[in-house]
Amino acid sequence: MENNPSPARAVQNAVEMRNITKTFGSVVANDKVCLMLRQGEILALLGENGSGKTTLMNMLSGIYLQDSGEILICNKPVTIRSPKDAYALGIGMIHQHFKLVDVLTAGENIVLGLQGKRTLNRREINQKVRQIAQKYGFEIDPTKKVYNMAVSEKQTVEIIKALYRGAETLILDEPTAVLTPQETTKLFDVLRMMKAHGKSIIIITHKLNEVMEISDRVAILRKGEYIATVETAATTQQDLTEMMVGRRVKLEIDRPACARGERKLHVTDLTCVSREGVTKLSGVNFDAFGGEILGVAGVAGSGQKELCEAITGLRQLAGGSILYRYQKDAMTIEENIAGMRADQIAHRGVSLAFVPEDRLGMGLVANMNIVDNVILRSYQENRGILINRKKYRPICEKMIKDLDIVTPGLTTPVRRLSGGNVQKVLLGREILSLPQVLLCAYPVRGLDIVSSYRIYSLLNAEKEKGNAVIFIGEDLDVLMDLCDRVMVLCGGQVSGIVDPRTCTKEEIGLMMTRVGDGREGERA
Amino acid sequence: MSSEWTIFLNFINMAVLASTPLLLATLGEILTEKSGNLNLGVEGMMFMGAIASLGAAYYYEKAVLGLGGTPSPVMATLVAVAAAAAAGGLGALIYAFLVVTLRANQNVTGLTLTIFGTGFANFFGELIGKQAGGFVQVSAPTKAMFGIINFGALSDIPVLGSLLFRYNWMVYFGLVVMLAMAFFLNRSRSGLNLRAVGENPATADAAGVNVTRYKYVATITGGALCGLGGMFISMSSTACAGVWVHNSVNGYGWLAVALVIFATWNPSRAWLCGLVFGGLLVVRNYYPIPGLPMQIYAMFPYIATILVLVFASIRQIKEHAQPASCGMNYFREER
Numbered sequence: 001m002e003n004n005p006s007p008a009r010a011v012q013n014a015v016e017m018r019n020i021t022k023t024f025g026s027v028v029a030n031d032k033v034c035l036m037l038r039q040g041e042i043l044a045l046l047g048e049n050g051s052g053k054t055t056l057m058n059m060l061s062g063i064y065l066q067d068s069g070e071i072l073i074c075n076k077p078v079t080i081r082s083p084k085d086a087y088a089l090g091i092g093m094i095h096q097h098f099k100l101v102d103v104l105t106a107g108e109n110i111v112l113g114l115q116g117k118r119t120l121n122r123r124e125i126n127q128k129v130r131q132i133a134q135k136y137g138f139e140i141d142p143t144k145k146v147y148n149m150a151v152s153e154k155q156t157v158e159i160i161k162a163l164y165r166g167a168e169t170l171i172l173d174e175p176t177a178v179l180t181p182q183e184t185t186k187l188f189d190v191l192r193m194m195k196a197h198g199k200s201i202i203i204i205t206h207k208l209n210e211v212m213e214i215s216d217r218v219a220i221l222r223k224g225e226y227i228a229t230v231e232t233a234a235t236t237q238q239d240l241t242e243m244m245v246g247r248r249v250k251l252e253i254d255r256p257a258c259a260r261g262e263r264k265l266h267v268t269d270l271t272c273v274s275r276e277g278v279t280k281l282s283g284v285n286f287d288a289f290g291g292e293i294l295g296v297a298g299v300a301g302s303g304q305k306e307l308c309e310a311i312t313g314l315r316q317l318a319g320g321s322i323l324y325r326y327q328k329d330a331m332t333i334e335e336n337i338a339g340m341r342a343d344q345i346a347h348r349g350v351s352l353a354f355v356p357e358d359r360l361g362m363g364l365v366a367n368m369n370i371v372d373n374v375i376l377r378s379y380q381e382n383r384g385i386l387i388n389r390k391k392y393r394p395i396c397e398k399m400i401k402d403l404d405i406v407t408p409g410l411t412t413p414v415r416r417l418s419g420g421n422v423q424k425v426l427l428g429r430e431i432l433s434l435p436q437v438l439l440c441a442y443p444v445r446g447l448d449i450v451s452s453y454r455i456y457s458l459l460n461a462e463k464e465k466g467n468a469v470i471f472i473g474e475d476l477d478v479l480m481d482l483c484d485r486v487m488v489l490c491g492g493q494v495s496g497i498v499d500p501r502t503c504t505k506e507e508i509g510l511m512m513t514r515v516g517d518g519r520e521g522e523r524a
Numbered sequence: 525m526s527s528e529w530t531i532f533l534n535f536i537n538m539a540v541l542a543s544t545p546l547l548l549a550t551l552g553e554i555l556t557e558k559s560g561n562l563n564l565g566v567e568g569m570m571f572m573g574a575i576a577s578l579g580a581a582y583y584y585e586k587a588v589l590g591l592g593g594t595p596s597p598v599m600a601t602l603v604a605v606a607a608a609a610a611a612g613g614l615g616a617l618i619y620a621f622l623v624v625t626l627r628a629n630q631n632v633t634g635l636t637l638t639i640f641g642t643g644f645a646n647f648f649g650e651l652i653g654k655q656a657g658g659f660v661q662v663s664a665p666t667k668a669m670f671g672i673i674n675f676g677a678l679s680d681i682p683v684l685g686s687l688l689f690r691y692n693w694m695v696y697f698g699l700v701v702m703l704a705m706a707f708f709l710n711r712s713r714s715g716l717n718l719r720a721v722g723e724n725p726a727t728a729d730a731a732g733v734n735v736t737r738y739k740y741v742a743t744i745t746g747g748a749l750c751g752l753g754g755m756f757i758s759m760s761s762t763a764c765a766g767v768w769v770h771n772s773v774n775g776y777g778w779l780a781v782a783l784v785i786f787a788t789w790n791p792s793r794a795w796l797c798g799l800v801f802g803g804l805l806v807v808r809n810y811y812p813i814p815g816l817p818m819q820i821y822a823m824f825p826y827i828a829t830i831l832v833l834v835f836a837s838i839r840q841i842k843e844h845a846q847p848a849s850c851g852m853n854y855f856r857e858e859r
């Protein structure tokens with residue numbers, strides 16, 4: 001294998017994939033896909049969810065074996081049967097869900113599975129890790145345990161792990177999904193540095209602005225099929241979207257103008273302490289109004305989850321009050337819902353469409369079908385000991401139609417649905433209960449463009465009905481385009497509530513990373 | 525030496541002896557669980573080891589006598605050790621095949637192995653006993669091999685001698701296994717890989733570790749250790765000492781499963797915790813409380829087990845917890 005290609009040499013292909021096909025049961029994930037990665041370039045692999053990007057890359061990294069087609073590394077045909085083979089060929093993949101062992105240190109994770117002396121020399125390993133970090137401009141503490149790390153640190157460990165194994169080709173699966181704008185900039189600097197050192201990089205993403213910023217060329221997949229590879233400099237975001245989706249898509253997010261309604265939630269001094277005694281939220285103050293989408297921005301783990309759980313009664317409060325004003329029988333009632341049980345709060349019209357990292361974990365029961373999942377939410381309305389499915393079937397059919405949910409039928413377990421459709425079921429179910437305050441956490445996480453826009457319009461519809469929407473998001477661009485106000489959390493504290501129309505992305509980014517008192521303690 | 529001292533030293537001696545089969549089985553189960561396999565068949569594998577060692581030693585002696593020779597007690601011991609390890613390993617192999625290759629449910633498979641091993645041992649124990657004309661036992665020289673070693677002058681040192689040098693070879697063997705395993709898990713490359721397999725097999729797999737091989741090797745080695753624990757019961761324990769006793773293992777396997785949790789999957793702690801349980805098993809013989817029925821004493825280890833499980837579920841520290849993937853089977857192409 002070539003380690004230091006001289007610039008004078010003709011451009012060599014680091015990787016070439018020819019007519020790759022992979023099926024899972026009856027699902028064709030990749031259908032005769034071709035891909036070419038030149039040495040020393042950054043190639044963006046663009047495609048919607050379910051377009052087969054990750055599957056294709058998993059074949060390159062040895063997780064799956066292709067059904068047919070061939071892979072060439074440096075112009076030589078190879079068979080990659082396991083991740084070990086991939087490493088031997090100089091291919092390292094940084095997966096979207098980090099493949100790290102929580103209870104081990106960074107250094108231990110990095111040398112995991114490597115051949116070498118029978119005993120471990122931790123000092124030597126950590127020394128080498130620090131050297132690599134220095135070369136490419138990473139910051140890392142090799143003795144830190146992974147479970148104590150922030151997301152960006154874990155990503156750094158993953159990248160160093162690949163480099164430590166001598167990877168010449170790096171594959172990054174949606175690396176920026178979990179990063180702040182500042183961290184993304186840092187990552188891109190590192191990627192450019194690696195490119196300068198002659199590494200070839202494939203970056204999987206569906207964020208178009210990043211494609212334009214970092215890549216030399218873009219390869220596009222759609223529904224498992226290969227569409228084209230284009231030079232980044234010779235294309236536009238609009239063209240890329242069309243190739244990715246297959247038709248013209250409007251790229252602007254709507255922010256319908258609504259008159260601000262009455263104050264629905266008045267949160268004062270909200271404080272939460274975790275079971276381990278760590279302060280997760282401290283002194284949080286904000287209002288949520290009808291006819292408005294309140295965005296919540298923040299680095300992962302800044303208290304978003306706790307905020308959701310506190311408002312919906314899933315978590316005990318250490319202090320503070322939540323005044324909730326709602327309509328009931330033509331009367332306006334205002335009461336403190338802090339300390340109430342979750343079902344009492346839900347009954348009053350505060351609804352949580354919480355989309356956790358794994359969508360099926362907290363929101364829906366994976367093995368149950370749509371009807372049963374909908375019934376689950378309103379089981380208390382059911383009288384008697386038997387379930388009345390008949391009543392819910394038409395409701396579900398209407399929901400499937402209204403939200404364009406793609407499902408083989410009402411009796412299909414939701415785990416068989418694709419991510420976007422699962423999320424639509426989750427959100428659709430919450431909207432069915434006619435909430436006056438709708439909380440949704442990461443409703444578009446991992447969704448493709450079309451599905452995301454569908455979700456945005458659902459949220460806008462709620463806003464236009466005069467309900468208050470609280471949108472906890474991670475993509476700042478979306479938060480700034482969709483929301484009427486954005487609240488920024490940092491280390492469990494509100495570092496500010498801003499109007500996205502008059503404020504810049506960098507300002508919000510800075511507020512996200514402003515080091516508060518709680519943050520250091522939480523990360524240590 | 526005062527008589528209290530003598531009683532105390534005897535108590536410690538007996539506690540150490542009683543703890544050894546528990547230690548071996550606990551170490552075996554720790555190794556197994558470190559690979560992500562929760563093998564509840566410890567009791568069964570101990571039973572298999574118990575009968576296999578006794579039967580193998582017995583048939584070896586019978587065969588040599590049949591040929592007109594004199595059976596060597598050393599050979600009989602080696603045969604017993606090999607048979608115990610092989611039998612325990614065989615039980616674990618069945619388990620590993622069902623769980624790793626066929627991806628059967630771990631709990632059900634482990635419980636089944638316990639039932640199988642218990643039946644296997646009692647059946648063959650009775651069968652061999654019947655053929656031997658009443659009960660099966662090994663010759664006195666072989667029994668002596670599993671008895672207390674005479675260290676000569678060392679054993680005569682006051683206090684220290686009786687504390688350290690009044691045991692059979694398996695006690696020291698258990699210590700060596702404990703140290704070796706502690707070193708293996710914390711200092712060796714393979715140990716690191718094994719821990720990763722138990723914590724997060726997908727990660728280990730992506731890092732190039734052969735998950736299936738690690739699971740098989742760890743589970744079978746663990747089973748062999750459980751088998752040796754069973755051998756201690758049938759060959760060395762005062763209750764059996766080279767004679768087959770119906771249902772001899774009698775719950776030791778389950779104590780070992782609980783001890784794994786008590787020891788927080790840490791071999792060195794397994795030794796200490798094993799000692800505590802060993803003490804609880806024999807304390808009635810040394811410190812009887814007037815009026816307290818023997819049956820209450822007999823309950824001590826099991827009450828301790830329940831308490832351990834309760835406390836273990838309250839206290840949760842990441843490093844001291846069960847390997848994260850324990851109980852779950854791994855399939856690479858699952859999606």
